[in-house]
Amino acid sequence: MRQKAKELLESGEVKVVIGYGQGSAPFKSTPIFIEKPEDAHKLIWNPTCVNNLTVYLRDACRQGKAAIVVKPCDARSIIELIRENQIERDDVVILAMSCPGVLNLDALAEIDLADVKSVEWHQNGIAIKTNAGETIIPSEKAFASKCLSCELAESPIADEKFGEPIERHPIRSKYADIEELEKMLPEERRAYWARQFARCIRCYACRSVCPGCYCKECFTDKPCQLWVLRSTDVESNWFFHFSRAMHTAGRCIACGECERVCPMGIPLMRLNQKMRKEVREMFGEEAGTNPEAPPTLGTFDLKKDPDPCSE
Ligand code: SF4
Numbered sequence: 510m511r512q513k514a515k516e517l518l519e520s521g522e523v524k525v526v527i528g529y530g531q532g533s534a535p536f537k538s539t540p541i542f543i544e545k546p547e548d549a550h551k552l553i554w555n556p557t558c559v560n561n562l563t564v565y566l567r568d569a570c571r572q573g574k575a576a577i578v579v580k581p582c583d584a585r586s587i588i589e590l591i592r593e594n595q596i597e598r599d600d601v602v603i604l605a606m607s608c609p610g611v612l613n614l615d616a617l618a619e620i621d622l623a624d625v626k627s628v629e630w631h632q633n634g635i636a637i638k639t640n641a642g643e644t645i646i647p648s649e650k651a652f653a654s655k656c657l658s659c660e661l662a663e664s665p666i667a668d669e670k671f672g673e674p675i676e677r678h679p680i681r682s683k684y685a686d687i688e689e690l691e692k693m694l695p696e697e698r699r700a701y702w703a704r705q706f707a708r709c710i711r712c713y714a715c716r717s718v719c720p721g722c723y724c725k726e727c728f729t730d731k732p733c734q735l736w737v738l739r740s741t742d743v744e745s746n747w748f749f750h751f752s753r754a755m756h757t758a759g760r761c762i763a764c765g766e767c768e769r770v771c772p773m774g775i776p777l778m779r780l781n782q783k784m785r786k787e788v789r790e791m792f793g794e795e796a797g798t799n800p801e802a803p804p805t806l807g808t809f810d811l812k813k814d815p816d817p818c819s820e
């Protein structure tokens with residue numbers, strides 16, 4: 510992957526390669542933007558490569574053709590950006606990695622983080638090397654929850670593939686987290702979300718990290734709007750979250766980034782997965798699968814979908 514990145518920059522085919530670099534500790538990576546071929550060696554690929562880098566793609570493609578390192582799940586965001594006309598397919602070179610799963614940081618709770626030397630994939634999960642030796646954390650504990658239900662053997666869109674397709678054996682349903690919520694009465698569900706949204710500090714990290722939240726100006730930032738106040742009152746929080754869920758419906762690819770970055774631990778994926786399930790049941794498709802298909806909620810056929818307001 511590093512060699513390919515170097516060649517793309519040397520030939521001038523791309524202006525930048527978006528990838529993962531070493532973070533502030535061996536158990537962390539950070540997004541990096543490589544513009545010189547001699548810097549391609551800074552790219553890394555290991556279980557710490559958690560971020561969905563496609564959030565940077567739209568801006569990068571406005572400066573010229575860009576290459577990007579992606580996991581199969583994140584590649585689905587590229588499909589969405591293409592079918593929503595946010596990027597052109599010809600403006601991106603997709604360097605698609607084979608991915609056994611990414612690190613769930615909670616799995617390191619019992620390890621002295623100052624002592625961690627490296628984090629690598631292992632046939633049974635993830636291997637953590639420290640001065641004291643090697644600890645193998647089993648897959649069900651080591652990997653992020655989305656990886657435990659992953660069905661993607663390889664990237665659904667690619668220009669160059671690195672590594673072999675992965676034989677998947679999901680150990681949990683992708684809708685596991687919403688089963689309990691779906692069994693609740695409507696008033697219980699409402700109370701559940703009211704409790705969650707009361708904790709939101711409206712830092713908007715969930716919005717910033719989302720490749721599907723690409724509006725130049727979010728409705729919440731418009732100075733004249735009165736739906737979402739500057740203060741973090743529960744009504745405004747409620748309005749923000751449900752509006753965002755509606756705006757990302759049909760384009761959320763379940764990368765889990767919004768929930769991962771939330772400083773308050775709000776289970777946003779329960780909302781996202783519920784919306785994905787509803788969209789799948791109503792329209793028979795899942796975001797991030799077909800770049801040729803028109804946007805799910807951006808298409809209206811008067812013959813098939815009569816306007817209910819005209820009846
Ligand atoms: S969901 Fe699948 S592709 Fe995405 S990080 Fe996990 S294992 Fe890799």
Ligand code: SF4
Pocket residue numbers: 708709710711712713714715716767770771772773774775777
């Ligand atoms: S990241 Fe969490 S706390 Fe911040 S706005 Fe989103 S839900 Fe609220």
Ligand code: SF4
Pocket residue numbers: 715718719720721722757760761762763764765766767768781
């Ligand atoms: S809403 Fe969350 S899970 Fe869905 S695409 Fe955005 S960041 Fe990813």
